[in-house]
Amino acid sequence: MNGSLPSSPGVMDIELKRGPSGLGFNIVGGVDQQYVVNDNGIYVAKIKEDGAAALDGRLQEGDKILAINGVVLEELTHRAVVELFRTAGEDVKLRVLKKLSRHMNGPLGSRPEQESSMSSLGVLAVLAGAAAVVAFIFMRHHRKHF
Template identity: 75%
Template sequence: MNGSAHPSPGTVDIKLKRGSAGLGFNIVGGVDQQYVVNDNGIYVSKLKEDGAAALDGRLQEGDKILAINGVALENLTHRATVDLFRTAGEHVELRVLKKFPNHVNGPTGSRPEPNPPVSSLEVLVALGAVVAVCAVLFMRLRKKHF
């Protein structure tokens, strides 16, 4: 693709044959719709079950698509990239930068902090505390009436 014999580290070339449902994945990103902070790239957002990409197995959600049939996707809008995919033909070659294992997509701070799960021990301690408070209140009320 584009004259380079070997992809750079972390990139792979993937050839897909368009099926009845297209290539079988959705994309996000572009210069007009940044998906990753300070990155205008195009990313795979979803693989369609039984689509050409899912059946091939190499393309994954979160991968960055660098080129389609040798055409670099740098500085393209989302719409222009979609148009490239639509006119790419039956056999499509993608140059893909594989996602990093700890890569987080989306703007920084856009995801809520996960709440840690509550353990059974914590629930039992809380219930024990409630029972103890109720017992103390009950005993105080009982002493006042006798």
């Protein structure tokens, strides 16, 4: 599974030096533990305070790790990736796809921006419908008393 990934927008190479507590971040994902629907990728779940990744500052929660020391992570299990990290040595080279800044909702921003406006429209429609029902009942109730 060794290979090279072409550079593209949002892709960054980061080299971290393993510290006393490792590289200083947790991962999620893999073919056996999909974190994002229809994506077997490995994602940064948590950056540990004062760890190597936090001190470097470039790796962020939600970033997708594409390769470790040139080993492409596509189609690997979570356990296989953990083992790659454990055996990666002191200087670890990561190829990372940075999360897009517009993705702020959900664990990794997997929800489109339009969803929140659509749900707001749905709430408004329900409220308008409820108001119409109340108005109908009110008008019908008053007609009976005349």
